[in-house]
Amino acid sequence: MSTANDRPLQRPDVRLLLMPLPDFALLPFGAFLDKLRFSADEADRSRQRYCAWTLMGVESAPVVSSSGVQVTMEATPDSVDLAAFDYLVVFGSRTVQASLGHVHTHGPVLRQAAARGLPLVAIDNASFLLAEAGLLKGRRVALHWRHVTEFRHAFPRIAVASEQIYCFDRDRITCAGGTAAIDMAVELLSRHCGRERAFKGLADMLVDEPRHQGHHLQSMEGGGPDLGRHLVRAVALMRTSMADGLTVASIAERIGIGRRQLDRLFTERFGHSAHNHWTAMRMEHAHWRVTHSHHSLSAIADEVGLGNASSLARLFRRHYGTSPGAARAGGPRD
Structure with missing residues (x-):
């Protein structure tokens, strides 16, 4: 007798292509990915049923984080069908200069995705890469507070949402990084999977509730x-x-x-x-x-x-x- 768990998996409500830049920070990457995992299945089975993701690098080699942890890539731009995804999520390098330095290697991939109408998500310093690639024109950008002044100086024509930890602006989503990746993931999942599924697993992550995009960080003061x-x-x-x-x-x-x-x-x-x-x-x-x-x-x-x-x-x-x-x-x- 077959059970519900034996049946073919349904088409996910949302599909994400994840692209960590070399020297990326593990905190926002792990926070975002684990929120997807909790919402992707029933209980804690970790199957990609309601949301699905694929890790992509510009090359097939593992991408090394800023802490030295290597993450295996599942796809490259040549092997993936961009039409099979709903978002391309980019995780920035540890420093702004490192993120900007990838404009020649990663910029073409981002421009191709944008040309095909794939919404782009920039987490942490990845916003600098998107701006350098010309992909944030006419958009508002949420940044880590430490980089607001630097970004404004480098890209004075791009509006900065300086009091937001993440920002949804049409086909561009930006996030300040850190644990704000959880808050942004909840908002994104709510739009595709519903509020109940988006909130699933927060208690397991020891998170009381997701923060609004305009959350004020008391620790900054x-x-x-x-x-x-x-x-x-x-x-x-x-x-x-x-x-x-x-x-x-x-x-x-x-x-x-x-x-x-x-x-x-x-x-x-x-x-x-x-x-x-x-x-x-x-x-x-x-x-x-x-x-x-x-x-x-x-x-x-x-x-x-x-x-x-x-x-x-x-x-x-x-x-x-x-x-x-x-x-x-x-x-x-x-």
Whole structure:
């Protein structure tokens, strides 16, 4: 006597082609893939019944993650039928420069998929690759907060959804990376498999509920969840407006309080003025860019609103006790 489990598998509700770039981060890759797995079948059987996926590399060789774990590819662009899939999902490399460096090898595949109407999903730094390939024109992009300023500087004509952890914009989906890949996967699966199936397995993943695309990360504020709404908004504006020409006074005006009150709030919470807090944020970003990129000091100074390399070098030495060149020679430090 046959059972339901013996019957032929139905056509999946959604089919995804997954393309991790070399040196990709395991966290968003594993988070996204495991959410698919939980939703793909009944119970915990892990069959690809309701959603299905195939791993694709530009070559058949395994792709190595940033942690050294190798992932076997099931297909290459020459062996796969793009029409058999509903999405092409790209997982970015560990650094922006590495992702951008794959435009010549992976860009043609992405352009071909886009030309055939296949929606593209960019997770983590993969958004830089899509932008470099000319595939994000007229779209809004969700990015990891650390890369918002850099992206705006590199691609000033592409709108950044700076307060979103993922963004659905027609045939382009972008995700900031990390655990936001789970939240984005739930939204995507909800649209194809229904809310109940999309939520399946969250408890097993120790996730209470998926976050909305506009979820605000309290961990970004450096002061805990009790900062208060004025400081939360002020810090968020500072982080996303380093190169926009805003002043502390204009930030105070935007959030509906006076400049003196804003300074008082910063002094009470952080022990320094709003201006000094913003300068420290700028230098933190500049330090990260100096030690994690090969961009010129002039370019980094523009990103953080300091105007020129001399101002950046002077403030850098004051804050870190060393020159940008010496910090860069010491290599990446998180």
